[in-house]
Amino acid sequence: MTSFVLVGGGVASAATAAGLRSQGYDGRIVLVSDELHLPYERPPLSKEFLAGTFDSGGIQANPEGWYADNDVEVLLGTRADAIDPARRRVTLSDGGVLAYDALVLATGVRARTLPGFSGDRVHSLRSIADSERLAARLTPGSHLVILGGGFIGCEVAAIAATQGVRVTVFERGAAPLARVLGPDIGDAMMAIHGEHGVEIRTGQSVTEMKETASRIELSTRDGEVVECDEVLVGIGSVANAELAAAAGIAVDGGIVTDEFGRTSAPDVYAIGDVASRHHPTYGRTLRVEHHDTAMRHGGNAARNILGEAVPFTEDHYFWSDQYSHSIKSIGHGGVEATKVLRGSVADRSFSVFSHAGGRITSVVTLDRPQDLMTTRKLLATPHEVTTDQLADPDFDLKSLLPQRQRTRRAEASR
Ligand SMILES: Cc1cc2nc3c(=O)[nH]c(=O)nc-3n(C[C@H](O)[C@H](O)[C@H](O)COP(=O)(O)OP(=O)(O)OC[C@H]3O[C@@H](n4cnc5c(N)ncnc54)[C@H](O)[C@@H]3O)c2cc1C
Known part of the structure; x- marks a missing residue:
């Protein structure tokens, strides 16, 4: 056998x-x-x-x-x-x-670890046990410092802040999530976290940690000392x-x-x-x-x-939920692609398309699931679109789909 x-x-x-x-x-x-x-x-x-x-x-x-x-x-x-x-x-x-x-x-x-950052009050998040241990420490009024404003850092910040925990995020870049998802998502998420009381310290890093009997003291690169109860290391x-x-x-x-x-x-x-x-x-x-x-x-x-030879050609898709907001992305933009904004960063409803060779190669959306769904279909379909069309909110992206897909959609919505 x-x-x-x-x-x-x-x-x-x-x-x-x-x-x-x-x-x-x-x-x-x-x-x-x-x-x-x-x-x-x-x-x-x-x-x-x-x-x-x-x-x-x-x-x-x-x-x-x-x-x-x-x-x-x-x-x-x-x-x-x-x-x-x-x-x-x-x-x-x-x-x-x-x-x-x-x-x-x-x-x-x-989880990537930081030398010198360990102990009972220091967390990383990969497993059920990690999540249960962190959840038990998220008590209202306590202070959680998160090192790294990536997906895990931002998602935990949202849950902790909603539970009445004081949250400070140290992010070395200019805005949370900006390194991976670009400056528009970074700016929007920075504002959203700020409205929920999360303090995001950008361009800043923590270099040292000392554990006292009841608290943790963190030293920043600029020589500031920040006291907290728990630390989450979310640095990749x-x-x-x-x-x-x-x-x-x-x-x-x-x-x-x-x-x-x-x-x-x-x-x-x-x-x-x-x-x-x-x-x-x-x-x-x-x-x-x-x-x-x-x-x-x-x-x-x-x-x-089992003996077939099937290459994996599917588009990469991911999502991240923070508060009532949802970031979704599909495709692969690549550095050479032109970024095109559609929608409004101020209204927190926008998509950032990557455009190369006259077509969409990826999209990152904030609270615009329809753009994600249409792009998913477009990525699998030959299409041509200009950057002006993508940026124009009155231009119907679905018009780029082949007629039969549009007809099916119209029939389904009847
Ligand atoms: C907190 C958290 C939130 C996330 N949220 C999102 C999200 O919102 N959206 C999204 O798209 N993705 C998200 N992800 C990423 C997603 O969970 C991963 O892409 C997915 O889990 C990858 O699955 P995997 O099976 O490849 O690896 P893993 O889930 O990492 O599983 C690997 C397994 O192998 C075991 N293992 C390792 N070495 C050995 C060994 N030598 N012998 C035996 N076992 C071994 C490990 O213990 C583990 O059980 C999140 C991840 C985390 C940790």
Whole structure:
């Protein structure tokens, strides 16, 4: 009997297992995870789960009974310690050895740490345990300092501020999220957080931390000392690629793969956040940390393991929810693209399009889901549009869609 081993307990592994069974594979599947929970969704950990409005039962990637019902062996609390690609073996932390016909590495990422910043009052956010520990400390009137104004920092700031916590965010750039999403989103989110009482200190970094009996003292680069109760370090992540590197598999920031998810070792695939994957449509190798992409990589891996040769050409999509606002993005802009603003930053309803070669290559939207949905369709369709048309709010983006898609839409809305 063939045996497929999936290393990692995130959505990418879970989607691979589901994909293999739905494609009719009836051989052995073993999913190895060093976590104690069945694979779960991480996005709620900095949103509803942290706020206490989400039930952990509903956070699972596949329903609890799914693994037993589908004869998928799950080894929880077990690390894959070594891979031997020549002998097709994985050695586990409990001393066990698994033979494989195909191996999927979906080991994800871990939070980047700051040397000297550790202890009971210092947090990072990747797991259910991290979210539960942080939630327990978000008491009204306490002071939380967040290092890093990226997605996790901003989402936690929103939840904490809503719960009456005093929040200060230190962001080295000019505005939160601006480095990844551009200055318009940065300015809008800076204003939105300010209205909720979050203090965002831009162009500023914290260099040192001292823990006293009851509090933390943080020193800034400019020599200021800021006291707080808890610190969240949200300064990005590091790919868990060491297992692959030690086995001689090519790694460059993440585990390098082709468009089929294949690594440099035979029958070893890498998917999800850990993969630096060639995207044929974008014409480059990218490592992205998006829930949707990780899941879709899983479905794609299942097909390729079973003998198809399906390149992953889907557009990268992600979202971030903060207060009542939602940022959504699809596509890949690239530095060479022209950025075009549509809508109003002041009204907090706008989209920033990337435009290259006479077409849209990506969009980032703030509270404009319709632009996102139309762009999703346009990215999959030949179209031509000028930057003036994109910037003109009276220009109907849907008119760029082929007639049949517009007709279908009109019929559906009747
Ligand atoms: C707090 C938070 C909020 C997020 N919010 C959003 C959002 O709003 N929108 C969005 O698009 N994305 C969001 N993301 C990103 C999204 O969750 C990730 O893209 C997704 O989880 C990636 O899935 P994965 O399976 O590739 O990796 P992971 O989810 O990182 O899972 C990897 C798994 O492998 C395990 N592992 C690692 N090494 C080993 C080993 N040697 N042996 C065994 N197991 C191992 C890890 O413990 C983990 O269980 C968020 C992430 C976090 C942490």
